[in-house]
Amino acid sequence: MSVLLELPSRPAPQDLTGRTVLVVHAHPDDEAIFTGATIRRLADHGARVVLVTATGGELGEPKVPLQGRTVGQLRTEELERAAELLGVSRLVLLGRRDSGLPGWESGRHPRALVRADLQALAGTVARLVETEQAEAVIGYDADGIYGHPDHVAVHLLARYAAELTGRTSYEATVDREHLHFAGAHVLDDAVKPIARPTYGRVTAEIPVALAATPAELEVKRQALLAHASQITPEMLSDRFAETYELEWYLRHGPAAALEELGNAHALV
Numbered sequence: 001m002s003v004l005l006e007l008p009s010r011p012a013p014q015d016l017t018g019r020t021v022l023v024v025h026a027h028p029d030d031e032a033i034f035t036g037a038t039i040r041r042l043a044d045h046g047a048r049v050v051l052v053t054a055t056g057g058e059l060g061e062p063k064v065p066l067q068g069r070t071v072g073q074l075r076t077e078e079l080e081r082a083a084e085l086l087g088v089s090r091l092v093l094l095g096r097r098d099s100g101l102p103g104w105e106s107g108r109h110p111r112a113l114v115r116a117d118l119q120a121l122a123g124t125v126a127r128l129v130e131t132e133q134a135e136a137v138i139g140y141d142a143d144g145i146y147g148h149p150d151h152v153a154v155h156l157l158a159r160y161a162a163e164l165t166g167r168t169s170y171e172a173t174v175d176r177e178h179l180h181f182a183g184a185h186v187l188d189d190a191v192k193p194i195a196r197p198t199y200g201r202v203t204a205e206i207p208v209a210l211a212a213t214p215a216e217l218e219v220k221r222q223a224l225l226a227h228a229s230q231i232t233p234e235m236l237s238d239r240f241a242e243t244y245e246l247e248w249y250l251r252h253g254p255a256a257a258l259e260e261l262g263n264a265h266a267l268v
């Protein structure tokens with residue numbers, strides 16, 4: 001199913017000491033779901049990873065008691081724990097509010113990410129790129145992987161920031177052909193209310209993929225479970241490795257740190 005796993009040789013990962021990658025996500029938990037193994041490997045090979053999370057995920061239905069906290073507060077705590085597990089060097093919260101799904105009243109909230117001036121917010125992210133001297137910005141594909149309005153906004157935000165600074169832009173996606181044959185993915189439920197028939201890209205559209213080692217995959221699982229208000233162990237038990245070991249990226253601009261991560265080969 002995966003061309004990647006059939007490649008005859010995998011060059012050893014480079015030493016990335018002194019290199020920095022900025023990773024932009026929409027909600028707490030997206031960093032673990034879509035880029036957890038990538039972040040862990042970057043950190044393990046010496047790179048500095050700056051994680052930028054745009055919203056507090058305030059509209060995620062909590063699966064645990066809040067114990068006096070708001071959903072946003074709890075999810076921020078979970079994000080801090082996940083970031084620590086993944087080896088993130090700096091966590092930046094943009095402080096926007098979860099916009100919810102298309103048509104929801106929440107999208108009209110003044111702090112909703114979809115109400116933000118994305119060019120202005122991209123300027124903020126671009127300044128961060130410059131301050132951190134990041135060589136690449138990771139965001140999402142043009143559909144926000146599965147169509148959530150906040151994810152589409154993050155696509156634009158990361159893309160604008162990369163353009164403003166002239167850096168390589170990686171866009172996290174998923175290989176829907178691979179996932180079709182894998183176990184249950186959290187996207188399977190997430191995509192249902194979006195009124196889209198599908199998510200991600202097909203294999204031939206994806207130039208870069210990374211396969212987690214067993215150790216990286218275990219850290220990714222722990223990072224996912226750090227988001228206990230959203231992700232329960234039962235949600236991950238079905239063929240976990242097959243479903244979550246690969247992470248996929250589109251790329252605009254020259255190859256950068258991700259292509260130096262050992263098995264993050266160009267596939268097409």
Ligand SMILES: [Zn+2]
Pocket residue numbers: 026027030148151
């Ligand atoms: Zn999200």
